[in-house]
Amino acid sequence: MSQEVRLRFPPSPTGYLHIGGARTAILNWLYAKKHDGKLILRIEDTDAERSTEESIKGIIDGLTWLGIDWDEGPYFQTQFSEDHKKAAQQLLDSDQAYRCFCTKEELEAKREAALAEKRDVKYDGTCRHLSPDEVQAKEEAGLAAVIRFKVPRDRSGMVSYDDKVLGTIGRSYDDIEDFVIVRSNGKPLYLLCNVVDDIRDRISHIIRGQDHLSNTNRQLLIYEALGAPIPTFAHMPLTLDLQKKKISKRSHGEIVSVQYYREQGFLPWGLVNFLVLLGWSPGDDREIFSKEELIEAFSLERINKANSIFNYRKGDPKFFTDPKAININAHYLRTMAISEIAPLVKGQLLAAEIWDEAYEGEKREWFNQTLEMSRERFHTLKDFTTHGRAWFSDDFQMDPKALKKNLLKHPQLEEWLPELGRRFAALDDFSAASCEQLCRDFAAEKDVKPGIPINGSRAVLTGQIKGPSMFEVFAHLGQETVVRRLAETNKWFQGDE
């Protein structure tokens, strides 16, 4: 009988859900799904100083939006502090931990001295060798004490394990200091809590970032001291910026938060698909996956060893985030079923206050066709309310380039376009074909290239410099709107005085 597969995502609620954390959650989720396991959400809120309710909500909202579901939790680490204290006591009782009376100041001084002399900065073990009498005396004197784990010193060799991503990882006992597991105020620390919780939650696989590599060696010792089975570890590569620095809110701002992508009109699965490709590949050329395909294709062994770079250039006018992320998102935007896109666009239109209830009533068909026509060139849901705004509202912005190149460059258009509008008004059959015929006849009559009235119309009707076939646009926008907007052509000319 094989062991039950149980994974966990344990964020600390000290900020929003950022894309690195989301990536960790995604990989854990994929592995759980693939192996019919469970994913546990555990909020590691032991750092009372920095944990916030808002952050907890942000993390849960972010995961939910991404479509990352969990089977148990959220549990809160603070709810289990008795477990943590009991474990610490157990280690103390079994002589696998000891009280340390060194003050923060003393330790800080030693650390700085060591750094200054370019010596190793590990704890020197001062309190490890205190006699029972000395310990008692210090306790009676009311000295505050932390609890340190007693790293075995009588062993040679390494504490090692087989990492599913990196292979065999080892570190010699000598290189591990007697680390603190309980604060002097009695609050247990991450290294201990995390292990105790993972044991209690019967976690079988731990997938986390390589920044935890050195924690793992120490935590292995805790598992052993507590007599618990060791889970399988997989350390995934970190995500760095172009300067090869860890991405963080502090230095990168909102661009690393999941919420930002939501606000920018990303499709949740588009983001998931991009993120999973950052440090993992299926081994073949596939890059676009449905949820089922991704779960099927996923494996720990195919996670990369090397860190990957989030290709984001601050201030890039063309790409507000990694171009590949946008490209993948655009792919989904163009290929998803209209029925799936429609409610998402509705959300955008509602937020922009240009939603019309009729889009779900008598204009439903028109609305769906509009999405089909316009999404061809779009990258995010936001484009429906920016580049595509004129489909839904007369109150749209004119692209300065369209104004300059397709309108102001040809001053006659101020007269011609209203005239063209009057002809459109007289048209009985307002189809793309007859609109095209009308435009071409008009251009021939004025002895100019058809592109001039056509592109001028595009500017006045859509505010854009490009878009779908203009004849389709005429027909789809409808006679009434086309005539009205062309009649108002002069407002664009006046605006430029």
Next chain:
RNA sequence: GUCCCCAUCGUCUAGCCAGGUCCAGGACACCAGCCUUUCACGCUGGCGACAGGGGUUCGAAUCCCCUUGGGGACGCCA
């Protein structure tokens, strides 16, 4: 300073474990052409990498060593 991890196009990566089919494949980005009234759609093509040095071998992107480079950890944070 100590310990650990990593190293293929600008970016994400395939190939590496089981050396030859790799003068290194795909994607994004970029450039050019085509299509088009227009276009950040589409199509075609182009540019572009095995960090360096030794070694093993008939043969190395693949195995070994060194160097260099990058990252991480070294908290009474998580």
